[in-house]
Amino acid sequence: MELSGASVVLVGSIAAACTTAAFVPQVVRVWRLKRADEISFATFLVFSVGTFLWFVYGVWIGSYPVILANGVTFALALSMVGLKLKYGRDSRDSTP
Numbered sequence: 335m336e337l338s339g340a341s342v343v344l345v346g347s348i349a350a351a352c353t354t355a356a357f358v359p360q361v362v363r364v365w366r367l368k369r370a371d372e373i374s375f376a377t378f379l380v381f382s383v384g385t386f387l388w389f390v391y392g393v394w395i396g397s398y399p400v401i402l403a404n405g406v407t408f409a410l411a412l413s414m415v416g417l418k419l420k421y422g423r424d425s426r427d428s429t430p
Contacts, residue, residue: 343399350403357410364414370422378418382411 364370385408392400 344400346397347403350399354403354407354410357407357414359412361410364421367399368421370414370418370420373414373418373422375415375418375422378411378414382408383408385411396421 360373364373380412385404389401390407392398392404
């Protein structure tokens with residue numbers, strides 16, 4: 335099956351929107367609860383590096399869906415890293 339260039343971009347854009355939007359509820363939840371002890375710092379740090387590299391790749395190949403999706407996802411992942419640093423202390427730790 336051969337798809338037109340516009341169809342390929344449309345499918346890529348929809349996929350990018352879905353995978354990017356998947357991070358929003360987690361960021362909102364941590365921000366609202368002001369708790370991130372269940373979030374893996376290493377996972378989001380490595381994920382942030384990966385999405386940044388995908389963003390750079392998108393710039394190199396001139397793919398707007400790759401650039402936009404990974405730019406937004408990078409910002410969300412980096413915000414999770416920041417929230418983890420701010421709110422990530424284990425809730426069982428009672429030290430101030």
